[in-house]
Amino acid sequence: MVKMASTEEQDRKIVLEFCHLLEKSKQLFNGLRDLPQYGHRQWQAYFGRTFDVYTKLWKFQQQHRLVLDSKYGLKRWQIGEIASKIGQLYYHYYLRTSETNYLNEAYSFYAAIRGRAYYSRAIKEDRPDLMVKKLRYYARFIVVCLLLKKMKLVRELVIELERQIQEYTTTYEPEDQLEWSLVLEEIKGFIKAESAVAVLHADTNPIVLSHRLSPLTTPPCERTPHMTLSLQEILIVGSACEQAKFSELTMDMFRMLQTLEREPTDAMHPMIGHPMAHGGPHDASPAASRMPYGVPGSKGYVENGDRRTMRDNPHKYLLYKPSLSQLMVFLSSGFKELPPGGALLLYMSADGCFSTTKHPQDYGYELGGLATSVKRDAVDGGLSVRGKSSAGYKEPHCLYPGDLYPYTRRPLFIIIDSDNSFVFQHIPRYFGQPLVILMSPQDIPANYQGECE
Template sequence: MSATDLVPTMDENEKKVVNEFCHLLEKSKQLFNGLRDLPQYGHKQWQSYFGRTFDVYTKLWKFQQQHRQILDTKYGLKRWQIGEVASKIGQLYYHYYLRTSETNYLNEAFSFYSAIRNRGYYSKANKEERFCFIILKELQTQIEDYTLTYEPEDQMEWSLVVGEINAFLESDNLIDIHDVDPNYFLLSHRLTPLNTPPLDKSTPVYLALQEIIIVGNTADQVKFSELTLDMFRVLQTLEREPQEDFTGTQIYDASPAPGRPPFENGDKNSKRDNPHKYLLYKPTYSQMNTFLASGFKELPPNGAMLLYLSADGSLGNAKHTDDAAYDLGGVICNSRKDADIINKNRRPGMLKESNW
């Protein structure tokens, strides 16, 4: 949408405002779409790109706040469009959390989605607009209305999504705990000063956990998207509960635009609270090797790496003696079989069964 497509009675200042908004909006979309092409490994390869994306979205949000009246009357800015920008900022924080493992950014993402829901940015949305992230019961109601009214053929896919969420939540919360009021008490598996014994200052520390690779490859496992239940629990176990005094000031405000973006090139004066983690769901061998190599490359001299493998066990087909010890079988990390290829014609290096 350009200024020429708009109301012809605009003066020069209004045209300038609308053109600048369209420019920022288009640039933000291009940067956001480019995030999917960034490698998950190697901080230097993606951190600066995230910084530029945060900068553009921050400018876009502040710009629409400062010129809301002109954008409403001359551009036709809708509330769902404002919510869409806020949703993208929330997604940026969530993906930044996945790449940095800092739970404070996860809280930022939650605050944005909570603000979107509380302010009803999508309450008057039409059929072309997308759903925001809402609680499960509301999501189910919205999906039923959407599929009955607009896209009946999407019913199956949305039902699978809701089914995955239901199964995941039910499996993760086997027991419901209530506080004094009839409210749920959420249990956290994260590390806190209350469940972490203090380190003896007289004990020398030779190694520190810096990199973690969490691999989920169990055949039948409760999951949501590409996050299995055990991956989720291990992920939380290896994180510290975020502290309120993380920066001394809020990263977000009631806008809910961010007060400032995450550190573009890292903050040398602040210590990283959590080790960096990679989440891999059913990776191939080449992917595993790539992430292992990248993780080792990022390790400092005193750093250690933890590799968590969740997979089905395999005894293998070969016969073993009674004293086979540790080399008896392994875990199935990836299985590649091609019934159309005869064994004698199998290329060297092609794997029939890949067990670790």
């Protein structure tokens, strides 16, 4: 009798500890959205605490699965929800650090959810909110697979997502039915645009090519004493209208971010093991025990903030249709974070703001620039997007070449993809620092205008 009471007390403590870890993990995860998107030190410590709690939670539910099943009523979709949150953590950590290995970690957890069918009985729970979580999981998994160029799996997931959306809308007739239909169309349009140029093998089967750098595709470069600069900070901005996009990732952003990354390698960080290696006794689930480099408590954390020893890729910011103020904040943050010998790259795809000034004298502000927001101010500007204006004011939502002058104090690489790109050719080198400007053609060749996405 005493032994039974002791066992029940032990089981009660296990359930209470699980509830405590679960609640704490939710609080920390919800707090991630309040962290600043720019800078480095401001968010690293918080991410470290969040990873630590989710590691404990995942291990705890593995070690005590039988007790949690019988005493707490732990369901498979709840395990899937924890795994999904860990996958999101790794994905967002990839976005903030540009380390492509964390994409593989996110993929491991998302793939395990699908492989073990954690959400298979979601529709039988009679909870529309649970079905929405399942649909969001599919959308996130598709993004990760797109970034890892797993196109065959992407197409399989799209078919599954379409079936799940149909089941969701038929069962619940929800208000967000149209919203999910649009998400599905976005995904299909993005995949179609991504494969617009196909490279075929000799047997006419398409070849999936990676845009990332790898030793097999990058010729060796012999370092010389004159090669003192390295690319450290990158801003990728997608502001062009009428472009294929999915999840605030336009096609040009999608391609450019991969071009500026190295292929993920399992050998890069020895502490990152195979995701199935530490499963519990009840199923071989992925282990949330691989804390990323660069967060407090990990082996790669450096107190003085020197990130060059921790990552192999330059740090990136991805901005989808930002306002001018947002763009300037992130640009300034990247400028501030540049280490000695570091260079900043700005890639911007946007529609042009065109000037009506007949005899421009100030090339910094009188030739026009790039539109950063489709929203217009109450006061009409002296420039317009693809139009004319009679007033003499400058457009407040336009990024002018002159806005970039202060950032030429450090080595700067600018890539402009726009129908008004030529106006950036006049940026001066006031401070004698290296400056490279690549400008796209202003017009699309007539033969390809019909194929423009």
